Amino acid sequence: MEKWMGGDMHPSYRILMGPGPSNVHYRVYQAMSNPVIGYLDPQILACMDEISEMLRGVFQTKNQATLAISATGSSGMEASYVNFVEPGDVVVIGVNGFFADRMTQVASRCGAKVIRVEEEWGKMIEPEKMISALKEHPEAKVCGVVHGETSTGVWQSLEEIGAYCKRTDTLLVVDAVTTVGGYDVKVDEWGIDVCYGSSQKCLGVPPGLSPITVSPKAMDVLRSRKTKVQSFYLDLTLLEILGRGKGLLPHGSCLDVLCVERRAEDYL
Ligand SMILES: Cc1ncc(COP(=O)(O)O)c(C=O)c1O
Secondary structure (H helix, E strand, C coil), rough: CCCCCCCCCCCCCCCCCCCCCCCCCCHHHHHHCCCCCCCCCCCHHHHHHHHHHHHHHCCCCCCCCEEECCCHHHHHHHHHHHHHHCCCEEEEEEECCCCHHHHHHHHHCCEEEEEEEEECCCCCCHHHHHHHHHCCCCCEEEEEEEEECCCCCCEEHHHHHHHHHHHHCEEEEEEECCCCCECCCCCHHHHHCCEEECCCCCCCCCCCCCEEEEEEHHHHHHCCCCCCCCCCCCCCCHHHHHCCCCCCCCCCCHHHHHHHHHHHHHHH
8 A cells, every 4th residue: 555645756657548638748858847836927927928928829819808716627617607697687507417417506606696508418419499498588697508518428519509699688607617628619719708728637637627618798697696606715806906917816826837838829
């Protein structure tokens, strides 16, 4: 039995064949040995700018509000609902797996009235099915779908849902945790308003960051909230107050992981 407490930890090298975490590139390991510097150091601010720019490339977007949140992919999911949903708002979520179901739990904790569009686990949700639910609920503030449902390996087509949401006031929120960096995620072309990922999957970085991008349409919704965002840590309204375009949120960042993300995107 390996000893994990009170001694050196030497995890064995493993070829990771699951849907994440993935094996980490050796250059990323090299970047992890960089010295820690202050989170307001000009070098870090410059690094954050570069990360935002690179993430725009990964997400195929021009969205100014593109950054890496300092926490795993679940923080991207939480941020997507806590920022854009206020108590009593209607959200329509496609549910065909474990993470889609988790989206409904996160949305209902934000006080949303959740309309579930159910599909058998293992099957993609036909876009027409999502669109007809949206037509039934034109008041829906958010439409949520998972691009790559890790629990079943099912990919979700997004273009038609995005094209529909683009013509309405509904925001399209997409979980791209398993796809971003490994599969096309065309945020602007497909009309996605909020899209988040996670560092430890196709980006090949250790867990600890959730890249997220927010469209101008979604930023307008954020600015017109009647209530304060209930989470301080994930409050994206503070981006404009504190961020000055630098992806800053009101807390320190996982600096070491940020540096390695910068390196990983370099070779992506
Ligand atoms: C599709 C999907 N969404 C969200 C998550 C949560 O991400 P994390 O474990 O990085 O918090 C996962 C994790 O596997 C996932 O596969």
